Amino acid sequence: MFNESFQTPLIRRIAIVGSGLSGLTAGIILQEQGHDVSVFEKSRGPGGRLAAKRVSGGSADIGAQYFTARNPDFLPFLRKYAGEESFETWQGRFGFRDSSGEWSSFPEEPRYVGTPRMTAITRALSAHVNVVAETRVGKMTRNDSEWALEDVNGNPLGHFDQVIITAPPAQSRDLLADSGLAELASHLDDPVERVLPCWAVAIHFEQTPWSHHEGMRTDHPVLYWVANNSSKPGREDSGQWWVLHGDPEWTKQNVDTPAEQAAARLIDAFREVTGFDDEPDEVVTHRWLYARSEGGDQPGHLWFSEDGIGIAGDWLSGGRVEGAFNSACSLIRTMVPDS
Known part of the structure; x- marks a missing residue:
């Protein structure tokens, strides 16, 4: 390297x-x-985007949800300077729901997360x-x-x-x-002009709201990503914390919506996707003005x-x-x- x-x-x-x-x-x-x-x-x-927010009993990753390592120099760099204990493989089941409501699996490849939170790596x-x-x-x-x-x-x-x-x-x-x-x-x-915002919400349930996947991409006009944060290694939560990311275009249209209203709409979308009707007993919201970039020239x-x-x-x-x-x-x- x-x-x-x-x-x-x-x-x-x-x-x-x-x-x-x-x-x-x-x-x-x-x-x-x-x-x-x-x-x-x-x-x-x-x-940066390896961010976590403190919640009752621990923390929830509200930025980047995991990372892959296709460059052979990346993991050795992390092991040397962040330490073996700062990240682990997330052995989750990942799915994508298309517009017809059918679920497909993500491609098989190792996915890593910081332990006990994403910020462990950068710290x-x-x-x-x-x-x-x-x-x-x-x-x-x-x-x-x-x-x-x-x-x-x-x-x-x-x-x-x-x-x-x-x-x-x-x-x-x-x-x-x-x-x-x-x-x-x-x-x-x-x-x-190409950087998109993202509303992020962490919600807590005493009961498991969804047992089919730990990470989900959805074809939903409001909800882009759903993850069982408590399923990641190193998390020792009571109950389960789930993280919801808003669809970029929806967030762009609702970037100035009050946080409570944005969170309520994302939770409604979560219900529509999972069919789980219980109310979360805790909600933590974060607005990313600069979440990720799409398209354009990427010279490195x-x-x-x-x-x-x-x-x-x-x-x-x-x-x-x-x-x-x-x-x-x-x-x-x-x-x-x-x-």
Whole structure:
């Protein structure tokens, strides 16, 4: 994947914006090569779309539900830097319901989840790099050959030779535009239009509402994905927590709907799919404004060599969780050709 013994002739100071899987992967690789890396994260902790929300008795994965590993370098990277204990195979039954109401099985391949929650992976990875949490980068200013970064309140964050941005396209574009880099920002106009939102709801039942599948894709105008979160390894829930993801187009049309109303409609759709009429005894809702990208050009990464600015993210490499890793690796290979 990369040559860990490679030593650059000059230690470069590199800022990474965003501590999702792309940002942490890039940070770890560059730090292994001897560079001075700082990862800036606007939230309290790392994660990106590998997200979980605290619920009674534990947590529920409200972002990416699982990941696959088709790149032979991906699992070895996770085992080395996140640890064997941070993820396991989800031995669930996965089905797809088509418009006629017939169920089909997902293709057979290993599917992995973080244990005991998806954020376990990024939290473990973050231990290997310097993550500056609760810090939103607001502007980058060019000073000779360096970039001076400051947060949204104008506080200085340091000077860096290169910057890697791994935020969602809309936030990346805003940062570039606010830094006077309109031409670079324009490269993200199309990706911004292709990112879809998603309403996510975690619901709890004392009784099992559905026993046929642990993960389901549905051909329903409101409900896109259903998962028995409690069936994932490492979860020790009382009763069962289920996660519902809204259809992207429905979410787009209802992105400003109050959370309680959006959750009620998703629960109604869940009843329509499963036939289970009991009310959940707990409901937790989250709105993803930038959930996933569909279509468009996916070059793997963007690298503006004259400016020393790179952009990485799953949306540049297929949209899957593994795409975040692939995007970061391809960017580093371009930035440091001998890596």
